[in-house]
Amino acid sequence: xxxxxxxxxxxxxxxxxxxxxxxxxxxxxxxxxxxxxxxxxxxxxxxxxxxxxxxxxxxxxxxxxxxxxxxxxx
Numbered sequence: 596x597x598x599x600x601x602x603x604x605x606x607x608x609x610x611x612x613x614x615x616x617x618x619x620x621x622x623x624x625x626x627x628x629x630x631x632x633x634x635x636x637x638x639x640x641x642x643x644x645x646x647x648x649x650x651x652x653x654x655x656x657x658x659x660x661x662x663x664x665x666x667x668x669x
Contacts, residue, residue, distance in 0.1 A: 598649055602642025603635065607649070613667040645669065 597607035605620030620638055627634030648669060649657065660666050 598642055598646035602646055603639045607645065608667070611661055616667045
């Protein structure tokens, strides 16, 4: 649910322990408004895609991919 509601701020990355990726998402989203909002829109789309991916994975597959495998993006 973090990826859906707070995904553009990188909340789901911080929750999973991917601090560097969370900071990247947060900064790109916040500073993206300087460039007419385009980077912020891209980060929002990435967060939504990750939400969908997290939603369709089984608990075991999610844990294997993002906890054990430490895959920070998609």
